Amino acid sequence: MKTITPYLLKFAVAATFLTIVFRYFLSYGIDNKSSIIIALCAILYGTAMFVCGWYFGRKDGEYLPIYDVGFRFHACTYLVHNLISVLWFTFNFNSSYEQLQIIYITALIWGVLLIIHLLFYLLARKNSINNLYKKDLFD
Amino acid sequence: MGNEVKLTELLSSWEDTYKKGQLTLWIFLSLQEGKKYVDEIKDFVETKSNGTITCEEQSLYRALRKYEMIDVLQYELRKGNKGPDRKYYYMTDLGLELFKKFVDRNINLFYTEEIKKLLKP
Numbered sequence: 001m002k003t004i005t006p007y008l009l010k011f012a013v014a015a016t017f018l019t020i021v022f023r024y025f026l027s028y029g030i031d032n033k034s035s036i037i038i039a040l041c042a043i044l045y046g047t048a049m050f051v052c053g054w055y056f057g058r059k060d061g062e063y064l065p066i067y068d069v070g071f072r073f074h075a076c077t078y079l080v081h082n083l084i085s086v087l088w089f090t091f092n093f094n095s096s097y098e099q100l101q102i103i104y105i106t107a108l109i110w111g112v113l114l115i116i117h118l119l120f121y122l123l124a125r126k127n128s129i130n131n132l133y134k135k136d137l138f139d
Numbered sequence: 140m141g142n143e144v145k146l147t148e149l150l151s152s153w154e155d156t157y158k159k160g161q162l163t164l165w166i167f168l169s170l171q172e173g174k175k176y177v178d179e180i181k182d183f184v185e186t187k188s189n190g191t192i193t194c195e196e197q198s199l200y201r202a203l204r205k206y207e208m209i210d211v212l213q214y215e216l217r218k219g220n221k222g223p224d225r226k227y228y229y230m231t232d233l234g235l236e237l238f239k240k241f242v243d244r245n246i247n248l249f250y251t252e253e254i255k256k257l258l259k260p
Contacts, residue, residue: 002208062197064204130209137205138163 003131007060008072013079014052018045023088030095049077067133071121078114082107158192162202164246165192167230167238174215174227177203204227211237 022045028039053073066072085103088094127134161186169175169183180198184192206212211234214226230238248254 060223062201064201065207132208136208138160 003063003066003068003072005060005064005066007056007063008076011052011056011060011073012076012080014056015049015077016084018048018052019081019084021045023084023093027088027093027095027098030097053077053139065127065133065136066131067124067136068131069117069121069124071117074114074117078107080111154191162191162198163206164195164241165194166199166202166206167234169243170212170228170230170234171238174229176217176219176225180228206234210234234248 025037025041029035029041053070057070057073059094060066060073082103085106087098088132089098089100089103094100125131165184165188166180168187169180172183175183177196177199180203181194183195185215203212203214207228210231212228213226213231216224217227219225234251249258
């Protein structure tokens with residue numbers, strides 16, 4: 001069953017780029033003890049990710065209306081963000097004041113939210129056939 | 140508003156509503172003839188419907204992707220004149236069964252004598 005669509009892949013690429021830029025400026029801001037840089041990069045990252053998700057999500061729906069209540073894009077964001085964050089530490093790009101533990105705690109809390117989202121997705125699947133919303137199949 | 144203008148507007152409004160959902164039927168009808176690629180399906184729909192049903196390529200591709208995903212259509216790749224291989228769509232057994240049942244329940248009733256008489260102007 002097709003769930004990895006071209007627009008999901010494009011979103012993953014954009015999210016990867018944005019997360020790398022975010023981690024760079026975050027570590028830079030922490031190293032320089034600049035709360036302005038830290039706050040600004042977090043706000044810009046959040047906004048850019050939202051805009052990307054909105055844009056590619058809309059395009060994805062036009063390509064194939066998969067009825068997943070946004071779960072695929074959420075799971076993709078979770079994987080990309082946490083994977084890059086862990087790799088950031090693995091390659092020692094992090095600030096000396098950052099702790100890997102924070103990444104794991106974030107992933108854990110976010111993971112619980114992702115599981116809740118998964119439950120909504122599984123519930124929504126009752127209204128779908130092969131992941132497509134029943135009422136949109138022949139529109 | 141003159142009666143002629145009003146009639147045209149009413150007809151247009153009714154047809155707009157009526158045509159929604161018609162694309163599926165026309166796509167399936169075109170594939171009853173045999174395997175076709177997108178341009179051939181588009182030509183069939185527009186020609187055989189006397190131009191009353193028009194389909195943009197994007198809408199057609201989107202519909203075909205959906206039907207492929209729900210296993211009512213499949214495609215095979217064949218060489219085109221130039222460029223990449225063409226996708227020739229055809230109906231699966233499930234698609235054929237679905238089409239048959241839909242026609243039985245919704246189209247064939249227009250061929251009963253009683254309804255045929257009513258449809259005569």
